[in-house]
Amino acid sequence: MGRYNPKDAEPKWQARWTEAGAFEAKADANKEKYYVLEMFPYPSGRIHIGHVRNYAMGDVIARYKKACGFNVLHPMGWDAFGMPAENAAMQTGSHPATWTYSNIDIMRGQLKQMGLSIDWSREFATCDPEYYQHQQKMFLDFWEAGFAYRKESSVNWDPVDQTVLANEQVIDGKGWRSGAVVERRKLSQWFLKITDEAEDLLEALDDGRLEGWPDNVRLMQRNWIGKSKGLAMQFRFADATAPDGFEDGIEIFTTRPDTLYGASFIAIAPDHPLAAHFAQNDPALADFIIDCLKLGTSEEAIEKAEKRGYKLPLETGHPFDDRRLPIYVANFVLMQYGTGAIFGCPSGDQRDLDFARKYGLPVPPVVLPPDADPASFTIEDDAYVGPGTIFNSGFLNGLSTDDAIAAAIAKIEDMGLGQGVTQYRLRDWGVSRQRYWGCPIPAIHCEKCGIVPVPAKDLPVKLPEEADFSVPGNPLERHPTWKHVDCPACGGKARRETDTFDTFVDSSWYFARFAAPADDKPIEKAAADYWMPVDQYIGGIEHAILHLLYARYFTRMMKACGYSSVDEPFENLFTQGMVVHAVYKDVDGNWIFPEDVAEPTEEERTVFREKFLPLVQAEIYCAQETNELVLAHQIPHPDQSVRIELENTFGVSGHIGRASPISLSPESQNWLCTSANDKQRQMFESDVVPVVRYPIEKMSKSKKNVVSPEAIAETYGADAARWFMLSDSPPERDVEWTDSGVEGAWKLINRIWDAVSPAAGLLKAVDLSKSGGDDADKELRQMTHATIAGVTDDIDNFRFNKAIARIYEFMNALKKHGSAGDWARAEALGALTQLAAPFTPHLAEECWETLGGEGLVCDAPWPKADPALLKKDSVVLGVQVNGKRRGELEVAADADNAAVEQAALSDEAVKRHIDGKTVRKVVVVPGRIVNIVAT
């Protein structure tokens, strides 16, 4: 018997599958379909081990469902627009398209090597004009249907690079490249009206349409949509001092009108019109506002910032009494939520409390917690946000918080100061991006006609091939010719929209395009009606909100415009964990592939210290204004943790970047990269350059979990890589790669082969369709059928790690029953091969062929467990005395409770423990446990 050789077997079976067209999907109304889709990858360069895990999971499902008789669609494509290609263009001068398509070629090859059951004939990339032209067509329809509009919104503006920055490009409020302090700037941009669907998007989370989704994702979406009922009301200015245009006072929104008596100030957003009004004549306020806007646009940065305010020279009255409330411009109030103004109730909101303490404002308590004493209850450091009884609140006194909300709204409505409203946290979807590498938005700006759509006959609006990426900013905007176009309405001179779509638009409908990827309409309705919705969607939890919500919204727009018939795109959702391992960046802050990084030898370390270190230190100088040490080509480095590691690695003392105390980590090591670029080669006079390693998880520091799926596949085969990725960790949890684990997978592959290969032809030699098998082999047969039932159940529930553990147990049982008869062994080995097939498909084909199975194992029907063989005759129960396990009891599976109780009480160990005590109670849980309570 020969050793299993994946290097021969894997390409061989991949070729057979292709020849047989085994995974090419054809719509067939007579067959029940099953659409398996993993979130498509961004072509970053190479397949990451995390991709392998993701696609291996989908592949298990796809192969399993095919074996179960479904007509399976399992396609693959590329989420190919995005910033990395443009950044690469800026760095290396290669065109984004060249970079992207060459990455796709590499990654396609790597994925094919993994033996995935993908219908490659449906492949496309979102940057193909053949794809994005349809996106443009749909957008025209959405626009016509009133789903798209333009409005002003804020962007991060880098004043030095003269460009819009993504949130991730803003580090500590500064531009990643220029280091300049970022400003918030308004631009007129395209939006899609996702808020129109807020209610339906929310309802579907609970009405059964998304039953196949995990609860936590539904909860996250519910919170994100953030429906709240509240009160929008006017606070009138005291003393009739209303500035021009603000005669009605300030409109605020609150979800807690029950706490109106607890109000001690009004706060408005820095970009609120009233703030702008006062800033005109108050330079200090203007400075304060500019300062607030320097936080950038990310909600996270705004919320984390220290709460600050600037008092305006006017006050409001209070609707219910004669109090006067100061008005502040406050950095934590968001203009885009509610009305951009709030009333502060410090006793009931931690933010408001912090603010009130800082500015010495009163803190009247108005909600009395259930067991508190109204005479002595005060707020100290913590606001009380829970339910309770209203007090110190005039006509609301004695009401519960809920009743008081209703009463306060009714009163304000009576007074004509406002009304109860439903509010959503969800904002409309801004789809404009000021970048080159995206789908052009098909609009034309004409001075006479305004903004007009590009006529459908003129689609696609293709990106210009030539573009200048040498400087930051939007290459479309400064392209010499591309944007100049005649107005389709009046024929006069006009200019193209130079914004491109957010890449979330590309990924919001690709799943529908897969139904008929070559069709000349965006979506071929018959095909889409057959294949949609996706039966099983698989992707990372990091997409729980944005991508999944946008795709759900897009599906609604597509239905409204007649493109498809489904309500929801994804019937079942599974969110897998990530594969974590250390990340590397070179001294310029560029990502380095783990496989290009090696731990240096002692000699290399010496060279590093003596040769590289002085070079790097020469690049360090003292930043003048802050007196901090900064790496010259690193000001500021985009990532604080890298800055810290740089310091540790290169031995710089003091602070790097913005002042924050650095904790030196003694484990810090110097890592070397073997793929230096020209600039680095020159700088270091070496092909080997230092890189900075920082672990995603602290625990992984000691582990050299640097890994390339390709290398694994070369050494052990794709099956071993797939098997290991699914074996140890539960799929929804993060996993860390270890080298030793894959060797275990490789061992198992050989064990399966060693079990099967001596039994060559066994499936031909016995007839499994007729009953057979000796009574002596019952134990093996029970194990075979228990394994079939268990693995099936585990796959159905995405418990791949458990399915794999069962296969290991089955292997152990097979060894124990090595002398069983041919019939039972044929049954066992056949089942083993089929159960392993979704995980290790190449090995399974090889085994199937050896055993003499009919056709390809990927076409063979899934084995069925015989219920008669799943029943156990006897069970072993644990026996507890006062909750502590004291013994074990084997009883017939159908023994009655009284008999079990008697047996338990007569157990020697039990007798010892109840000796001298009185038995008070005996709890018998059939099939599980006996607990004797004795005192």
Added chain:
RNA sequence: GCGGACGUGGCGGAACCGGUAGACGCAACAGACUUAAAAUCUGUCGGGAGCAAUCCCGUGGGGGUUCGAGUCCCCCCGUCCGCACCA
């Protein structure tokens, strides 16, 4: 800061609806085979006490509910994901 998750041996993890904690794998150790190594096979493997039978402790920490808690509740600590222009 807000929202969501997670935390179990040396390691990855298992434990169904609250019912024998540690399945299965990795690593380690001991033995067999071998001139030797690798591979393979057999066995041991949470901590402590004991010759042993056996007993005590143990699921991030602290409380609680229960005949019984890794699992449920409250508080705390730590890690990860998302926060609308990363994809």
